[in-house]
Amino acid sequence: MYKNFTSLGLPNRQLRKLLLVMRLTAVIFLAALMQLSASTKAQKVSIVEKNAPLERILKEIRRQSGYNIIYDLNLILDAKPVSIQVNQVNVLEAVQKSLNNQPLTFSVDGKTIVIKERSMADKLVDLVKDIDVKVSIRDSLGRPLPGANVYNKTINKMYVTDKEGDILIKDVPANGYVLLISYIGYKGEEIFVDRKTVTYYVRLTAASSALEEVSVVSNGYQKISKERAAGAYSTISGKELEGTPAVNLMERLEGKIPGVKFDVKSNVVQIRGVNNYAAGSGTPLIVVDGFPLLDPSDRAQLTKTYGVTYGNSIISNINIADIEQITFLKDASATSIWGSRAANGVIVIETKKGRNGTSQVNLSYVFGISKNPSIASQRWMNAAQYIDLEQEMVDKGFLVDPASATPGNAIYTPNNSEATEWMFRVKRGTATVAERDAALAQIAMRDGAGQIEKNLLQNAVNHQYNLSYSGGTENSNFYISGNYTKDVPIYKSNFAENAFINANTSTALFNKRITLRALINYQYNKSQSNSAAVDALSVSTTALRPYDLLYDDNGNSIGRTVIFRQSLANTMMAQGYLPFSYNAIDELNYSNSIAKSNVIRLNGGINGKITKWLNADISISNQRQFSSNNLLNELNSYVGRLLVNTGTVITNGKPVYNVPYGGRYYTSSNNASETAFRGQLNADVAFTKDHHFTAIAGTELRETQSASNSEVRYGYNEDTGAVGIANPTVSYVTMYGYSQTLGNNLSSLGASRKRFLSYYSNASYSYRDKYFLTGSARFDDYSMIGVDRRKRAIPLWSVGLRWNANQEEFIRKLDWINLLSLRATLGTAGVVPQGGSNIPILTTIGSDSRTGQPIANIDNPANSELGWETTKQGNLGLDFGVLKGRLNASFDVYTKHTKGLLASFNYNATYGWSNLLFNSGTLKGHGYEFSINGEPVRAGRFSWKSLLNFSYTTNTVTEARYENNSNNLAGSGSIVNGATLGTLYVYRWAGLDNKGQSQIYDRNNNIINNTTNLTSAFTKEDLVKAGVLYAPYSTGFFNTFKYGEFEAGIQITGYFGHVFMKNAITNYPNFQGAYPGVLGRQEDLANRWRNPGDEAITDVPGLSNVNFNSINRYRFSDALVRKADNIRLQQISLAYQLPKRFLPRNTFKSISISANVRNLGIIWRANKDGIDPEFVSNGNFGTVSPTPSYIFGINATL
Known part of the structure; x- marks a missing residue:
């Protein structure tokens, strides 16, 4: 008997170990750094x-x-x-x-x-009184550094570079000026400028070349120097992303950003946990080049095709090779500029631009391959164990022999498996026990896994090609790129491909007083999905048992009859019915679903300088998405044949096809667009050396539109394009003898339009580059909320403080401290509510049979009380850097309070709805983030760089109005007042009784057996609060070792403090009758109770006397709760940069090659069952752990 109980949170022992590891890491960093000589002072x-x-x-x-x-x-x-x-x-x-x-x-x-x-020219220049000099500040890669401080020591005056990294000094005298240039994270420079040179270009080098980091953050509206930002920002550069080759952007980001969770398998991104429940959306806002990406989430309201599910993230719709920098906005001060769309955080992506004075061509190719997972690794029963389960089910009457069904009911009785057919032959008297046992022994020796892996699965392969060309002059630049990616998953007859084309340009006119910019981005996606392989490894009616084969020893395809016995199928086929057989290999060629999408994004803007400290900016963006989904169930497919057969009756000895003869063709299209206009004023003023003020203010208008249509055609012929004639309202007789219609689903139309209006402002004041005060305000209006503007509009705000203590004189004397800053912010942000509106949402369902007039259902009634979901967040932060930038760290602690969450509210059912959504929920959350990076070793040509991130986040439900009852709570992360969101409640397991059935305890340790139904007296206090289903603690540890042109890296991630339910008896039988398809596969079923006394050695209920209560209470009991803590080795990489002496002259600037291994598996796990807690099996192959993938890349610059 295995019993396990996990308390909420990270155990103290593990927490102490983790803190010890963090302390030791810091000590190692410091010890290694202190032994190295510091750079000499100027x-x-x-x-x-x-x-x-x-x-x-x-x-x-x-x-x-x-x-x-x-x-x-x-x-x-x-x-x-x-x-x-x-x-x-x-x-x-x-x-x-x-x-x-x-x-x-x-x-x-x-x-x-x-x-x-x-010279004489110098003397002539002296005679000219009004000569202006421009100083352009760049980083080591030639990128402009906006917000850099330039102090004129000669006349005691301060300048600040504009967004292009430039300053203009008026009336430079003959003897020139000495300028002191400073920028956080970079070595300061002093230069001399005079009147002989009109433009000076200055390139700053990082304080530590090995630790050059992004020193400018972007919130989508403006760029801000990190040393002036009070909010919680995290950044990653495109160069850093290149060090983690992977086709999926989320794989490259996982573990690298503290407080941000990337769930690759579910395509979900969360910043600092979730701020909602019920109908709310937890996705961060994705901003690219200043405007949010068009979010196709409205498609879920327009069409839902065959249960296809989508994650909440559209971040994977970005070409990785085009990314210059990603900024993660996490607290209210950072996100509030986006107002009602920012409560879940904001991800700002800046794409690459051409650089003045340089032109280059970049080529790259990435190839990845991973072996399909082994079926043997799934901990499933083998053929002999599965047959043993079937034998017991037959012996105890759980399976009914289809041959014993009355003639009228035979067509409703599913076919036997090959093993149960032999068992029933003995009961019928057509076979002896010895014959049965001999046949079953032969069947038990089979293992169909080999045929499945060979014919339905394949190695996953992906290819990615990138090409870009960029360049520019002093007044203009351009960037053009193309990308093609093809991804082939482990399931045959499935693939996805996409292509990107991106181009942007910027031109400065009239001595750079006017700047024009334009961007065009095109994306094409195509995917094909086929469920044959997935179904074969599931528990569906067409799934394969452990002994089922796809073909015999001679290579002949084996067709299985699923819905009724083979003898009945043969009789019906002789009458004119199409074959009823099914083989997964055949289905790979049929029933393919093809999805396509075309996305176009156009951005344009103009910026004009009004004065040297004020400029105006106008931007416009238009995005359009055209998507389609086509599913053809050909006549030769199992679905196509079954559809025609179901509508076929025999009249006068001949088949009559009530459903048009041919395939079924489903097609849908969804078109979405968004147009946004923005007008903005930007001010940047330095008052002498001590005072600096920046501000932006603007307005934004946005409109989104969507339209959809879908239709189904029967009797489709792919060769001719012809379709049959079908009336969805006319009933027809089926092969089962009853009448039905095709339903009102031949076609549908949908449309929506939403409008937004916003006013916003953001300002920052600094004194002596030490003390900073920031603030923002935004006013949002949304057409789908409230009835009048007083209820629709919402004001949102933030304030922030920053103290750069390293600028204080008493700190500057400490040469080993180069950065020490304290930050504090408070503000609000919102979320557009999902799931309701201020107008009724109708769905037409056809025409009235008598009047012929259209009829409709009201999906959602008008809700004039619907309001915004808002989150107030406070943040305290500390940044420090020591030893000339060799060791840097940051720490943030935050609190969140979300109110107005949409939650289901009991409603008067006589109005037509028993539940409606209202802004009635609240959440409170808190957490912290810690990040440390350094270069412990730098000796000659060898260096070691390291990054450690650690974060904690949690949310508590403070108001949910109506709670679930105890039966609904058990086994799920339900919403409960006073409990952490995602808390798992389970039954208190009391073991099996002497009949092999489940028992549980109530709060007073009284035993409740499986025949006793729970009453309202059984509440959540009778359940066990086992833990939370989502990891509150997470960490990422990255190390890079470089020697000469070689570079090696290792990436480790960890998740702690959560639990999971072991799926031990999925699809376990609990009633007598027909069981079409596969029973549960888990190996635990082989250890079920069989005889009195077994209750001492197993917790798995037996088949005797089993019922729903017995199965359900064991499945959702603390006996199956396991700790989910785990540490994973995500990647090992090796790269080589070819020395320039090996490169062809005047052709290549650089060539690098790389080889990486990802998904190397778990280093450590808390559970003793050997289960991967991130990929818990649910009885099918869909949750299988990924196998190691091998990725090879080459990058060349011309």
Whole structure:
């Protein structure tokens, strides 16, 4: 007997171990870093001289600074005497002051200063009074650095670079200026500018070249320097994404962003947990190049095809190779600029742009392959164990012999399996026990897994090709790219492919006072799905038992009759019916569902400079999506044949087809569009050195439209395109003898339109780059909420504070601290409610049989009380960096309070609805995030970089109005007042009785047997609160080792503090009768109770006296609760950068190759059953754990 109980949260012992690991990691970082020499300080110069020869001054500067100063001695001897008094100034400033009022100038090349005579051109320039100089600040890759501080030491004035990374200095004097340039995460630079050069280009290098990180964050409306941001942001660059080759973007991001969960198998993204339940949507807002992506979630309201489900994320609709940077906005200060769409967080994606002065072509190819999972790894019963279960079911009357059915009922009785047919032959007297046993022994020796793996499964393969061309001049740039991806999964006759074309350009006019920009993006998707392989490994009527084969020893296809006995099928086929046989291999060629979509995104904008501190920006975006889904059940397919057969009757010895003879063709199309207009003013003002103010203010209008149609055609001939004539309202006689109609589903139409209006503003003030005050406000209006504007519109806001303590004098004296900042924010954000509207939603269902007039159902009544879901969030953050940027860390703690959640509310049923959605729910949540990255070792050509993320999040239901009863609570993560969202409630297991049936305890430890039904007196207090189903703790640990041109990496992720239910007896029989299809497969069923006394060694109920209560109470008891904590080895990678000496001259700038292994499996798990808690089997192959995938890539730049 296996009993297990897990309390909520991470056990103290594990928590102590985890904290110990984190402490040891930090100690290792510090110990390794402290042993390495720090970079030398920039030399400062101090000189006090009066009327001294210039030569003596220059020699002193050379002595103190180490710079090499070259000059013509005759020029120096003719120079005027110099009086100078400087203390701890930069060498350039000292040289400039020593040359004041001299006919001399200088230039700098590395650590060499050249003194020379001013040329005639220089002297002519001096006569011009109004010469302006532009300084352009870039990073090491040539990307502009907006928000960089440029301090003019000569005149004590502060400048801040604009969004292009530029400043313009008016009226530069003949003797020039010394500028001090600073930017967080980069080494400061001092430069000398004079009137001889109109434009200066300055490239800053990262404080640690090995730890160069994104220093600018984007909220979709503006770019903000990290050193000025009070909100909680996380960023990842396109270069970092390249280090994790995978076709799926979510795989590249998993574990790298603290507080963000990427569930690849479910296509779900969550930022800081969930903020909703019931009908709410928990997806973050996805913003690309300033505008949200068109979210096709409305398609769920337009059509739902054969149970296809979609995750909440559309982030995978982005071409990875086009990504320049992704910014994750997590708290209210960061997200509030998006107002009513931001409560679940915002993901801002910036695509690549051309760079001024450079042009390049980039080519890349990624190939991945993974073996299909082994069926033997699924812990299923083998053929002998399965036959043993069938034998017991036959012996105890759970299975009924179809041959014993009356003639009128024979057609309703499913066929026997091959094994049960032999068992019933003995009961009929047509076979002896010995013959049965011999036949069953032969059947038990079979294993159909090999045929399934060979004919229905395949290795998963994917290909990805990328090509891009970019370039630009000083006033314009462009970027063009193309991508093609094909993904073939493990199931045969399934595939997906997509293609991207992306182009953007930017042009500056009128001395860069006007900037025009344009973007076009096209995406084509196509997928084919076929359920034959999936069904064969499920528990459906067409599933395969462990001993079922697809073909015999001679290679002949084996067709199985499913819905009734083979003898009856033969008789009906002789009358003219189509074959009733089914073989999964044949079905791979039929019943393919083809889905296609075309998505076009157009963005355009113009920016105009009004003054040097104010500019205006107008943007417009139009997105359109055209999608279709076609499903053809050909006549040769099992579904097509069964459809025709069902509508066939024999009249005068001949078949009459009441359903048009041919295939069934379903087609649907969905068109969606979104148009958005935005007008915005941007202000950026620096008042002297101490005061800096930035602000944006604007308005936004948005309209979304969607339209859909679907139709079904019967009697379809693919070769001719002809269809049969069918009247959905006329009844016909079926082969079963009763009458039915095709239903009112031949065609449908749908349409919707929604409008939004917003006003917004965001402002930031800083004092001495130490103290920052930020605030934002947004006013949203939505046409589908409320009746008048007072109820529709909602104001949302945020405030934030930041203190850059490292700028304080007492901290600046500590050379080992380069970053120390404290942040605090508070604000609100909202979510557009899903599932209701202020107008009734109707669905037409056909025409009245008497009047012929159309009739409709009211799916959702008008709800004038419907309002917004809003979340108030507070955040405290700490950022610090030490040892010249070699070790950086951040810590955030937050609280959330969500109210107005849509929840089902009991309603007066006499009005037509027993439940309606109202804004009646509330949640409270909190959590923390920790991230540390560093370079523990940097020695010669070898370096080791490491990143550790850790996060915790939880949400508690504080108001749900009406709770589920105890029977509904058991076994699911239900919504319960006062409980964590996703809390698992289960029965208290009391073992089996002496009849092999389930027993449970109530709260007072009284035993309740399976024949006793639970009453209202049995409440949730009688259940066990076993834990939560979603991991509150998560971690990611990444290490990169580099030696010369080689680079190796390892990626580990972990999830802790949650539980799961072991699916031990899925599809276990609990009633007598016909069981079409496969019974439960789990190996636990082989350990079921059989005889008195077995209750001491097993918890699996026996078949004798079994009922629904017995099965249900065991399935949802604490006997099957397991800890879900696990640590996974996600990836090992190896890359090689070809040295430039090996590259063809004047052709390639760089070539790199890589090889990676992903999904390497679990390093450690808390449960003792060997179950992968992220892929818990539910009796079919759909939840199988992924096998290792091998990914190879090559990247070349021309």
